[in-house]
Amino acid sequence: MTTTTSLYDQFTELYNKKETLNRNEWLHNLRREAFEAFTVQGFPTTRQEEWRFTNIAPFLKEAYTLEPAAASLHENKNAGSIPGLDAYEIVLKNGLLNVDVDIPGIRITPIRTGIQDPALQQYLGKHIAFRNNSFASLNTALFENGIIIEIAKNAVVDKPVHITHVYNAEEPFFSQPRILMIANRHSRAEIIESVFIKGRQSLFVNTVTECYIAENARLDQYHLQTAPGNAHFVNFTQVVQKGDSLYNNFTYTLPGAALVRNNLHLNLDGSNTESHLYGLYLTAGSQLVDNHTLVNHMKPHCLSNELYKGVLMDQSRAVFNGKIFVQQDAQKTNAFQQNNNMLLSDKAVVDSKPQLEIFADDVKCSHGSTVGSFNNEALFYLKARGIGEVAARNLLVNAFAFDVTNKIQIPAVREYVEKLIAHKMAEAYD
Amino acid sequence: MLSIKNLQAKVEDKLILKGIDLQVNAGEVHAIMGPNGSGKSSLASVLAGRESYEVTCGDVTFDGKNLLDLSPEDRAREGLFLAFQYPIEIPGVSNINFLRTALNEIRAYHNEPPIEAKEFLRLTREKQKLVEFDAKLTNRSLNEGFSGGEKKRNEIFQLAMLNPKLSILDETDSGLDIDALRIVSNGVNKLRSDKNAFIVITHYQRLLDYIVPDFVHVLYDGKIVKSGTKELALELEERGYDWIKEPVTSESV
Numbered sequence: 129m130t131t132t133t134s135l136y137d138q139f140t141e142l143y144n145k146k147e148t149l150n151r152n153e154w155l156h157n158l159r160r161e162a163f164e165a166f167t168v169q170g171f172p173t174t175r176q177e178e179w180r181f182t183n184i185a186p187f188l189k190e191a192y193t194l195e196p197a198a199a200s201l202h203e204n205k206n207a208g209s210i211p212g213l214d215a216y217e218i219v220l221k222n223g224l225l226n227v228d229v230d231i232p233g234i235r236i237t238p239i240r241t242g243i244q245d246p247a248l249q250q251y252l253g254k255h256i257a258f259r260n261n262s263f264a265s266l267n268t269a270l271f272e273n274g275i276i277i278e279i280a281k282n283a284v285v286d287k288p289v290h291i292t293h294v295y296n297a298e299e300p301f302f303s304q305p306r307i308l309m310i311a312n313r314h315s316r317a318e319i320i321e322s323v324f325i326k327g328r329q330s331l332f333v334n335t336v337t338e339c340y341i342a343e344n345a346r347l348d349q350y351h352l353q354t355a356p357g358n359a360h361f362v363n364f365t366q367v368v369q370k371g372d373s374l375y376n377n378f379t380y381t382l383p384g385a386a387l388v389r390n391n392l393h394l395n396l397d398g399s400n401t402e403s404h405l406y407g408l409y410l411t412a413g414s415q416l417v418d419n420h421t422l423v424n425h426m427k428p429h430c431l432s433n434e435l436y437k438g439v440l441m442d443q444s445r446a447v448f449n450g451k452i453f454v455q456q457d458a459q460k461t462n463a464f465q466q467n468n469n470m471l472l473s474d475k476a477v478v479d480s481k482p483q484l485e486i487f488a489d490d491v492k493c494s495h496g497s498t499v500g501s502f503n504n505e506a507l508f509y510l511k512a513r514g515i516g517e518v519a520a521r522n523l524l525v526n527a528f529a530f531d532v533t534n535k536i537q538i539p540a541v542r543e544y545v546e547k548l549i550a551h552k553m554a555e556a557y558d
Numbered sequence: 559m560l561s562i563k564n565l566q567a568k569v570e571d572k573l574i575l576k577g578i579d580l581q582v583n584a585g586e587v588h589a590i591m592g593p594n595g596s597g598k599s600s601l602a603s604v605l606a607g608r609e610s611y612e613v614t615c616g617d618v619t620f621d622g623k624n625l626l627d628l629s630p631e632d633r634a635r636e637g638l639f640l641a642f643q644y645p646i647e648i649p650g651v652s653n654i655n656f657l658r659t660a661l662n663e664i665r666a667y668h669n670e671p672p673i674e675a676k677e678f679l680r681l682t683r684e685k686q687k688l689v690e691f692d693a694k695l696t697n698r699s700l701n702e703g704f705s706g707g708e709k710k711r712n713e714i715f716q717l718a719m720l721n722p723k724l725s726i727l728d729e730t731d732s733g734l735d736i737d738a739l740r741i742v743s744n745g746v747n748k749l750r751s752d753k754n755a756f757i758v759i760t761h762y763q764r765l766l767d768y769i770v771p772d773f774v775h776v777l778y779d780g781k782i783v784k785s786g787t788k789e790l791a792l793e794l795e796e797r798g799y800d801w802i803k804e805p806v807t808s809e810s811v
């Protein structure tokens with residue numbers, strides 16, 4: 129408790145030091161509002177419904193540095209690369225972008241400089257409910273690094289953009305990157321994010337990503353969450369979709385990071401939008417992976433479709449909480465949600481909770497949640513054809529994950545994810 | 559090739575196989591007949607290594623090896639094949655990927671390199687033709703949405719691909735119309751050689767018009783109560799199973 133308090137004190141001190149220097153009024157106001165929200169809430173505890181199954185306290189005990197020594201990360205050509213992927217590559221070191229990137233149709237700006245643009249007021253922090261999200265508040269109050277990605281009106285980006293987040297964990301480090309994506313009207317882009325970590329000390333990354341998708345735009349967002357056990361991630365992603373837009377989110381979490389908490393919130397603030405959320409979590413060791421999603425249908429004629437699948441090994445734990453809100457205005461809503469889990473160990477635990485709140489009357493909604501284990505009949509069938517235990521389990525896990533992995537539209541990413549699954553499964557059975 | 563001596567097995571503490579003796583040599587086709595519930599599928603399951611069965615007594619040697627000591631996958635790798643009475647559907651596992659994996663696992667067991675893509679394709683085409691298996695089905699998920707007949711034909715297609723020494727066909731004929739029955743039987747007949755052997759489990763004599771057995775055995779209440787040549791099958795067809803169910807007579811001992 130005392131050490132958690134000290135982290136809290138560290139942040140208070142940092143905030144007071146920094147905000148006296150801030151001369152940008154709207155940003156100052158935003159940060160103050162956010163910090164007050166954080167001060168009121170503190171770090172979440174399991175007494176809060178949203179954090180009931182995820183006890184964050186043990187992960188905050190480390191003596192984290194909030195401002196690391198100047199990033200001394202050497203360029204490692206292959207760090208976080210995805211074999212065979214033809215993409216525009218961007219590397220952020222501890223959240224910092226330090227080379228210029230030139231991508232047709234996209235403007236990428238470090239958030240430090242970009243933030244001076246008053247036009248950002250309409251996006252930054254605008255749609256996040258600070259009162260209920262203490263980590264997102266903390267990030268808003270204190271973020272330093274990160275980028276703004278703005279896709280020009282009518283631009284169809286010809287290749288995916290791959291962002292590798294490289295972190296230096298040579299000393300315990302608490303990082304708070306901020307990402308803002310603005311997809312202007314009729315634009316189209318695919319963004320892939322992955323992580324590479326250097327060093328073995330404890331790393332805590334509290335990221336906030338905001339995506340604003342204007343009318344008729346399409347954004348595909350991939351999160352590949354592979355990291356070693358010293359990593360802890362809290363991600364808050366707030367998406368706003370305007371009319372006739374399309375948003376696809378793919379979140380794949382693999383064994384490694386001790387803690388992953390993803391909050392993915394969608395505001396469907398325009399009619400005729402379409403949103404697909406695909407998630408896969410393959411967990412091992414004593415990992416804890418928690419996915420909280422919220423799809424808020426605010427306008428009529430929107431479709432949202434969510435499929436999250438979990439495969440749990442060892443004594444790992446997973447949480448799935450999927451909320452769908454259908455507001456009074458949102459007639460003719462189609463909202464679907466499914467969460468399926470496969471427990472491959474007696475010691476693994478999953479808590480799955482779908483939550484529907486519907487205030488409109490003419491809607492089609494469904495949700496479902498299942499927890500099962502290996503189908504022994506299927507396992508025997510495969511073995512009876514000469515397929516050994518490891519290969520058979522691999523085939524069955526891939527089959528279970530299939531309707532999530534086969535949605536990946538980029539072949540190299542799909543292959544990469546499938547190989548990671550096979551590799552991690554084999555590791556777990558060694 | 560296969561030698562079964564006094565095999566007894568139970569499932570959930572219930573004795574199902576009550577002492578089975580059977581000798582199968584290379585080049586032979588044995589038919590096992592018998593009423594429902596007599597233990598035919600159980601015998602097939604025990605031979606294939608299904609874990610829910612516990613062997614309580616007896617020996618099984620397969621090509622000189624103690625079969626009961628081997629895992630299900632090693633039995634298959636040694637050349638035992640079971641065509642299931644009820645093939646399972648496995649959504650998400652493609653037929654073709656499944657077959658390639660199986661083939662390569664068997665090859666690895668025999669210290670052979672993985673099959674070349676071209677050779678695999680050639681083999682697939684050849685065997686598809688042999689059992690008139692629709693090429694479209696090959697790329698689908700394993701048995702998913704297949705008709706009963708398609709599933710059975712897929713079993714024989716797999717058999718043809720894996721080229722086992724001993725094949726056990728568990729009621730492959732049930733659920734097949736007469737055309738499918740003819741195709742499946744033709745396939746099996748073409749695969750017959752003096753190096754392999756078949757155990758054909760069936761309820762009806764019909765199949766044995768197409769796959770002519772060297773020996774026919776009648777299984778009843780976990781025991782082989784009668785053995786003979788193909789004429790025995792005809793007699794069963796005429797007289798039904800009731801006469802063999804009567805209290806064990808000196809004839810059947």
Ligand SMILES: Nc1ncnc2c1ncn2[C@@H]1O[C@H](COP(=O)(O)OP(=O)(O)O)[C@@H](O)[C@H]1O
Nearest residue numbers: 569570574593594595596597598599600601610
């Ligand atoms: N898992 C099981 N649990 C209990 N009894 C079983 C199980 N499987 C098979 N049996 C019993 O074993 C006997 C033989 O069944 P089976 O081998 O399927 O016969 P057949 O194939 O000749 O119709 C039947 O009485 C059946 O009820």
Ligand SMILES: [Mg+2]
Nearest residue numbers: 598599643729
């Ligand atoms: Mg049977």
